[in-house]
Amino acid sequence: MKPNSTRRRLLGALAAAPLLGPAAGLAQPTRPATRTIASSGEAIPLVGLGTWITFNVGNDRAARDASAEVMRAFFAAGGRLIDSSPMYGSAQEVIGYGLASLGRPADVFSADKVWISDGDRGRTQMDTSRRLWGVPRFDLMQVHNLLSWEVHLPTLFAMKAAGQLRYVGITTSHGRRHGDMERIMASQPIDFVQLTYNLVDREVEQRLLPLALERGIAVLVNRPFQQGALLDRLARRPLPAWAAEIDCTSWAQFALKFVISHPAVTCAIPATTRVDHVRENLAAAGRRMPDAAMRARMATFVAGRG
Amino acid sequence: MSEWWTYSLRDLLLFSSRTYTRLFELHNQEWWPLPLFALALGAVLFALAWRGGERAGRALLLVLAACWLWVAWAWHAQRYAPINWAAEYFAWAWGVQAVLLGLVAWQGRFDAAPAAALRRGFGLFLVGAAWVIYPLLAPLLGRGWTPAELFGMAPDPTALATLGVLLTIKQRQAGGLFPIPAAVPPDQREATLWAMDAPEFWIAPLASLPCGPAFVLAYLPGCGDKPGTQCPPRVA
Ligand SMILES: NC(=O)c1ccc[n+]([C@@H]2O[C@H](COP(=O)([O-])OP(=O)(O)OC[C@H]3O[C@@H](n4cnc5c(N)ncnc54)[C@H](OP(=O)(O)O)[C@@H]3O)[C@@H](O)[C@H]2O)c1
Numbered sequence: 001m002k003p004n005s006t007r008r009r010l011l012g013a014l015a016a017a018p019l020l021g022p023a024a025g026l027a028q029p030t031r032p033a034t035r036t037i038a039s040s041g042e043a044i045p046l047v048g049l050g051t052w053i054t055f056n057v058g059n060d061r062a063a064r065d066a067s068a069e070v071m072r073a074f075f076a077a078g079g080r081l082i083d084s085s086p087m088y089g090s091a092q093e094v095i096g097y098g099l100a101s102l103g104r105p106a107d108v109f110s111a112d113k114v115w116i117s118d119g120d121r122g123r124t125q126m127d128t129s130r131r132l133w134g135v136p137r138f139d140l141m142q143v144h145n146l147l148s149w150e151v152h153l154p155t156l157f158a159m160k161a162a163g164q165l166r167y168v169g170i171t172t173s174h175g176r177r178h179g180d181m182e183r184i185m186a187s188q189p190i191d192f193v194q195l196t197y198n199l200v201d202r203e204v205e206q207r208l209l210p211l212a213l214e215r216g217i218a219v220l221v222n223r224p225f226q227q228g229a230l231l232d233r234l235a236r237r238p239l240p241a242w243a244a245e246i247d248c249t250s251w252a253q254f255a256l257k258f259v260i261s262h263p264a265v266t267c268a269i270p271a272t273t274r275v276d277h278v279r280e281n282l283a284a285a286g287r288r289m290p291d292a293a294m295r296a297r298m299a300t301f302v303a304g305r306g
Numbered sequence: 307m308s309e310w311w312t313y314s315l316r317d318l319l320l321f322s323s324r325t326y327t328r329l330f331e332l333h334n335q336e337w338w339p340l341p342l343f344a345l346a347l348g349a350v351l352f353a354l355a356w357r358g359g360e361r362a363g364r365a366l367l368l369v370l371a372a373c374w375l376w377v378a379w380a381w382h383a384q385r386y387a388p389i390n391w392a393a394e395y396f397a398w399a400w401g402v403q404a405v406l407l408g409l410v411a412w413q414g415r416f417d418a419a420p421a422a423a424l425r426r427g428f429g430l431f432l433v434g435a436a437w438v439i440y441p442l443l444a445p446l447l448g449r450g451w452t453p454a455e456l457f458g459m460a461p462d463p464t465a466l467a468t469l470g471v472l473l474t475i476k477q478r479q480a481g482g483l484f485p486i487p488a489a490v491p492p493d494q495r496e497a498t499l500w501a502m503d504a505p506e507f508w509i510a511p512l513a514s515l516p517c518g519p520a521f522v523l524a525y526l527p528g529c530g531d532k533p534g535t536q537c538p539p540r541v542a
Contacts, residue, residue: 056321058388060328089320089389273322 031078032285035266037167038216039191044109046260046285048081049074049278050222050271056089066273068098073275075105077282083194083220083269084133085113085144086125092132099134110135111192111220111269113144113171119151126159140192142169146177146184153188167191173222175203185211194220197265198230199258199302209264218266224259225252225270240301246294247287252277256284258298261291321389330444330453330460333385337459344458347373348437351457351467355433355474358426360416363475367411370468373458374404381461400461403486407468410479417476425473428519432470436463465490 034043049071057063071082084091092112099108112129114122130138141156143149149170156168169192172181178195185193185208193212197204201223212219225231234251248254252270259268270281290298334341351369354362378400386393421429440463441454457463465487472480472487 053319053322056389057325058321058329058385060325060332063325063328087320087391089391093388 032282033289037191037218037266039167039218044267045078045080045282046265046267047079047256047282048083048109048111048220048267048269049079050269051082051084051091051095052088052271053227054271054273055084055091055094057094058090064094064097065101067094068101069275070272070278071095071098072102073278074282075102075107077279079278079282080107081109081111081140081220081267081269083111083222084129085115086129087113087115087144092129096132096134104134108135109139111140111142111169112138113142114152114156115144115147117148119148119155122148122152122155123159137163138165140167140169141165142171142192142194144171146170146172146180149180149184153184153190157189167218169193169218169220171195171220171222175201178203178208182207182211185215185217190217192218192220192266194222194269196223197221197259197262197268198224198226199255199299200230201226202299205262209262213264219264221259221265221268224268225255230255234302242297245288246290248284250280252280253284254298256281257290258295260285261289261295320391325389327444327449327453329385329389330455333381333459334452334454334456337380341454341456341459344456345437345441348457348467351471352430352433352437355430355471358421358474363416363477364411364414366471366475367407367414367477370464370471371404371407371411373464374400374407374468376458377461377464378404381459396461399486403468403483406483406486410477410483414477414479421474421476429470429473432473433467434470436467436470440466461490 032045032047034045036043054070055067057067074082082095084095086092099105110133112126112133114126116122116125126138126141130136141159143152143156153168153170156165159165160168168190170181170184170190171194172178173194173196175196181193181195184190193208195204195208197209197219198221209219211217231251234255239248239251239254243254246257248257256268256270259265270277272278272281347369351366354366354369378397382393382397382400386396436457440460441451441456444453444455445451455463457467468487469484472483
């Protein structure tokens with residue numbers, strides 16, 4: 001990596017960030033803005049949908065229908081990418097139920113993970129996941145928390161070459177194993193990384209996000225609300241009046257706009273059980289976005305210094 | 307995962323407390339009127355534990371064996387497994403405990419004399435709490451009666467009642483029956499509620515509290531029991 005050139009690219013991209021909002025693929029005001037996956041040039045909306053905990057509702061028919069309604073609102077608002085994992089209990093099955101009841105929307109961008117130590121059992125696990133979703137193939141397959149990545153990555157690359165999936169990625173969260181992540185990003189031809197980034201957990205700004213830009217790796221952001229804890233804390237303070245300058249009507253939009261306005265971020269994947277929240281989250285990907293100065297102001301304000 | 311120690315309890319959560327509560331609601335609804343039978347069975351359990359003696363002891367362990375087997379299948383394997391992949395292992399542990407209880411009921415040697423007052427009193431309290439207090443928690447927490455956790459239907463009150471019963475009977479092999487039920491209250495679900503800051507998070511440590519005294523009473527020779535009391539030789 002060449003730190004100086006990377007920093008220049010990052011600063012350049014940050015300066016251009018406000019243009020990325022409305023200009024980047026925003027077909028109409030209500031549709032979410034998109035960003036391109038560098039390895040293919042395909043554009044995806046800046047906000048997706050996570051499913052950890054929220055979609056693990058088991059066989060509860062009423063709760064499954066409620067999850068399907070969240071998905072319906074998500075697609076109706078222009079959302080595409082849904083993220084899950086075999087680790088999330090019944091979440092994959094609940095996604096499959098939702099997709100089936102919505103008539104299998106063609107727009108879905110399916111992102112799942114392989115999460116098993118034994119490399120030989122990776123393919124079987126992915127096949128089970130695929131059947132649970134009810135999709136012909138996954139768009140993105142990620143190695144969950146880098147578990148046995150050395151054995152899974154070659155399998156994923158082979159599957160991609162054979163057309164059995166479209167993109168390969170790795171994930172981490174809560175700031176873990178950033179060193180390993182960096183080494184893999186620098187050495188492996190992956191398309192995506194998934195990591196934790198939000199108004200307070202910002203370690204990835206130092207190395208991983210600049211490296212993703214430099215290497216042309218798309219970035220999915222998990223825990224944009226710190227699993228809700230960030231929003232709980234922010235709710236104690238009123239939203240500042242200047243949030244209107246970037247069209248924020250809630251703390252959730254404030255937090256999301258901060259994340260998705262980073263030029264290295266391709267898509268944030270907040271999880272929710274609520275239709276109103278999913279609409280609010282998708283709406284954050286539209287209209288005006290913060291520029292670098294505004295981003296700094298947002299972070300300072302949340303840190304209690306603004 | 308090679309870095310388990312970097313995970314906090316919150317990171318390992320799998321479901322919300324609302325989803326967990328719904329499981330009990332669906333369990334009671336779908337097996338109705340079995341919950342009524344379970345309540346009646348709790349009364350029988352309490353009466354037998356109160357009565358004491360060898361025949362009551364065997365009957366108690368048989369009832370418990372059946373309950374553990376039922377909870378292993380109906381709760382862990384069928385109800386809980388879809389939202390928690392670890393439930394499959396819990397089901398096996400509950401099955402093992404059912405077999406152990408059955409074996410001791412069938413083959414074990416019992417002392418006809420009642421257990422010492424402290425041990426017996428504490429045991430009866432646990433059985434009573436599992437039978438009556440546990441089902442009251444859901445309505446007390448404002449969730450209504452439908453998700454009530456009942457002895458014989460739900461894991462925690464069943465394990466708690468088992469600890470109580472084991473204290474009321476004097477049985478030589480009973481020591482081997484303690485570890486699994488004692489491990490139940492602090493299980494992953496309790497930890498989950500704790501990590502989620504669910505309103506009933508305080509039940510986890512509270513439900514685990516009896517395990518300490520129960521262990522002491524069960525394992526320390528002469529503790530809570532008359533020193534030198536002997537089980538009669540086994541009749542072939
Ligand atoms: N290692 C990994 O690969 C990894 C690790 C962690 C997460 N992930 C992925 O990333 C996704 C997102 O992370 P996360 O689920 O941990 O947390 P998150 O998205 O930061 O927060 C989810 C919480 O935020 C609340 N929320 C969502 N939208 C809201 C809104 N508009 N207003 C108010 N509250 C709102 C939700 O509650 P309501 O239901 O009330 O809306 C939910 O409790 C996960 O679901 C998962 O797919 C991956």
